[in-house]
Amino acid sequence: MLEYIILGFLMREEMSGYDLKQWMINCTSYFFDASFGSIYPALKRLEKKGYIKSSEVVESSKFKKIYSITHMGKSHFLTWLEKPIIFSKTKQEHLVYFYFYQYLPKERAILNLKTFIIEVESLLNQLSKEKSDVEESYNVNQYTFLYSTMVYGVNYYQFIINWCNDLLKQIEGEKV
Amino acid sequence: MLEYIILGFLMREEMSGYDLKQWMINCTSYFFDASFGSIYPALKRLEKKGYIKSSEVVESSKFKKIYSITHMGKSHFLTWLEKPIIFSKTKQEHLVYFYFYQYLPKERAILNLKTFIIEVESLLNQLSKEKSDVEESYNVNQYTFLYSTMVYGVNYYQFIINWCNDLLKQIEGEKV
């Protein structure tokens, strides 16, 4: 995942490992963050694979290693981005995809959003059913915390679906 | 985290590694899950530390290794559970804590919930401010996806706070 985040940031402009960390802190830290100990080795790997290239510069009397994305890197990134979003139940990884959907053709973004909604709806229906079963079988007041986490789950899935639908309306409403 | 989940499940009743996996699938998979490859080694570690003990039984002609929690394991688990909940921005780990809050004294549960709410409120305020800055500085229609992920973030934090407040009301309203 980290390697794709890096490529995604480099789609915008070339920058150093340190700059990447700053962007993460400022822009994505509420759903994704990484340490220097993983950023620098990731940059080395990406360069070795030919997805990025570096140039050592001295900017305002500070040594910097500026990385830029290659044609191969761009196509590698877009191939990944256009694949269906895998919903992780335990992490907020889906936001990583949406954050970079600016680089996807509108039609593809709409298609993937719809596929994603269907996947989350399926999970919502499963959990909703389990929640109903619990409501029927037990006195939920005796299991406040267990039941509340189920309520959390159901409402969380619904929240994601609503947000996706809002986003869908917005993109579909935009002038081509 | 996995070791505490296992201890939490064993607080209810003794069970095998296989049973633990079934409980995760049925009950916690929407916020936590683990593979056999991590469950079995975790059980070995926990037994080595003296937090659980095992007995090999043949139940309905099937070999099983049943684990039960020790006094030391219980106190180790409760010591962890009563500590302040660390909010992970990228994972749903806070639900793990709440799921087992049935084992915490009511007053402690209320205190930790309130502390947690304050932490999430602080994150909400930060992100809200950043969102306002973006709204002032840019035409958000040109950055639909970047802006939408921010809206997601703000609403997600608000969702958690609302859920916590509902839970708080419920526990406080319950007869002692």
Next chain:
DNA sequence: CAGTCCATGTAAGAAGTTACATGATTCT
């Protein structure tokens, strides 16, 4: 009698973190 489920376990590898090491520059 083949397939699925029950049941336990290991080995290799993925993907990160924390802590450390280094050194220049800028701020107070």
Next chain:
DNA sequence: AGAATCATGTAACTTCTTACATGGACTG
């Protein structure tokens, strides 16, 4: 002059997953 920030990097470690290996019991 000392602290904070800028900037890159490595080593050891943590914590998981995937894939494999094994074998008995049940099911159609």
